[in-house]
Amino acid sequence: MKYRVVQIEQSILRKNAALADALRARFAATHTLVVNLLSSPGSGKTTLLQETLARTCDRYRVGVLVGDQATDNDARRLSQYGAPVRQITTAAECRLDADMIGKALEDWGAGPFDVLFIENVGNLICPAEYDLGEDVRVVVFSVTEGEDKPLKYPLAFNTSHVVAMTKMDIAQAVGFDRDAAYASIRQVNPGVTVVELSARTGAGMDDWIALIERHIAAKAPPREASLR
Amino acid sequence: MHELSVALNLLEGVQETALRDGIERILAVHVRVGALSGIAPDALKFSWELATAGTVAADSALRIEDVPLVVFCERCAAERAPRAASGLVCPSCGSACPTIVRGRELQLVAMEVPE
Numbered sequence: 001m002k003y004r005v006v007q008i009e010q011s012i013l014r015k016n017a018a019l020a021d022a023l024r025a026r027f028a029a030t031h032t033l034v035v036n037l038l039s040s041p042g043s044g045k046t047t048l049l050q051e052t053l054a055r056t057c058d059r060y061r062v063g064v065l066v067g068d069q070a071t072d073n074d075a076r077r078l079s080q081y082g083a084p085v086r087q088i089t090t091a092a093e094c095r096l097d098a099d100m101i102g103k104a105l106e107d108w109g110a111g112p113f114d115v116l117f118i119e120n121v122g123n124l125i126c127p128a129e130y131d132l133g134e135d136v137r138v139v140v141f142s143v144t145e146g147e148d149k150p151l152k153y154p155l156a157f158n159t160s161h162v163v164a165m166t167k168m169d170i171a172q173a174v175g176f177d178r179d180a181a182y183a184s185i186r187q188v189n190p191g192v193t194v195v196e197l198s199a200r201t202g203a204g205m206d207d208w209i210a211l212i213e214r215h216i217a218a219k220a221p222p223r224e225a226s227l228r
Numbered sequence: 229m230h231e232l233s234v235a236l237n238l239l240e241g242v243q244e245t246a247l248r249d250g251i252e253r254i255l256a257v258h259v260r261v262g263a264l265s266g267i268a269p270d271a272l273k274f275s276w277e278l279a280t281a282g283t284v285a286a287d288s289a290l291r292i293e294d295v296p297l298v299v300f301c302e303r304c305a306a307e308r309a310p311r312a313a314s315g316l317v318c319p320s321c322g323s324a325c326p327t328i329v330r331g332r333e334l335q336l337v338a339m340e341v342p343e
Binding site for chain 1: 317
């Protein structure tokens with residue numbers, strides 16, 4: 001069949017990009033810091049968030065959106081700290097997208113927040129592709145996962161601002177090679193901030209909270225920022 | 229793993245253009261898929277077939293151009309293609325190259341329609 005070619009040249013994910021920009025504008029207006037947490041399943045995102053809520057809820061207006069393909073177990077674990085928590089059950093989808101965040105915010109009615117944590121679906125491939133309008137992208141990397149994980153999932157590590165190295169309390173027991181892990185991280189993102197911590201023992205949690213607080217202060221309205 | 233939702237996003241872009249230009253049938257759609265995009269071409273083709281059934285793009289071919297990963301090496305001051313599974317490392321000088329030049333593409337390029 002004779003045919004003609006229609007040139008288009010547009011991103012397949014442009015709708016997500018536009019929705020993410022709209023979210024960014026909305027969070028800028030409310031001075032809400034948005035932190036998007038990515039990781040493989042079982043790296044300790046929820047435990048890290050629990051300990052983060054325990055250390056921030058008394059001083060800040062904190063909200064949590066948590067994505068999972070099924071169950072609301074994580075939301076229930078997180079809801080005991082007094083901060084509003086909303087589960088997004090993604091069913092077949094392996095990641096959160098900007099549309100899901102927008103819709104969840106619409107019928108949630110909570111906020112505005114000083115900081116909104118978004119716990120993404122446990123998966124290091126798909127969530128890396130989707131901008132959620134976040135200020136800070138954190139990849140949670142536990143010592144049980146294998147030091148070469150950043151090389152296997154370069155986009156997730158390359159697009160993150162912070163690596164939270166979790167479960168440091170068992171690093172020795174599992175034979176974690178810290179130098180090799182750092183080398184892998186630096187190979188995909190030389191300038192990234194790395195925070196070593198154990199949410200269970202509390203080691204390193206002060207550094208993590210200080211980092212979050214610096215970002216909250218940077219996003220706060222100018223007057224408040226100067227008071228802190 | 230998210231090929232079906234990518235196929236649906238792609239279909240949306242195709243349908244918008246078809247509607248705008250009064251196109252009633254689409255023979256083929258050309259896309260560019262980067263090596264770091266996390267998309268498996270075969271799974272995307274399979275999803276495309278499912279997503280387009282009963283639409284203006286039904287039975288259209290999906291032509292995928294694979295885009296290999298290319299980074300910018302500051303030490304070499306040149307674009308380099310890292311070896312597979314080596315992270316973002318220059319194959320010539322071994323330095324880390326966090327600037328991705330190509331390889332993240334998920335781009336709707338063009339479509340073929342009857343004359």
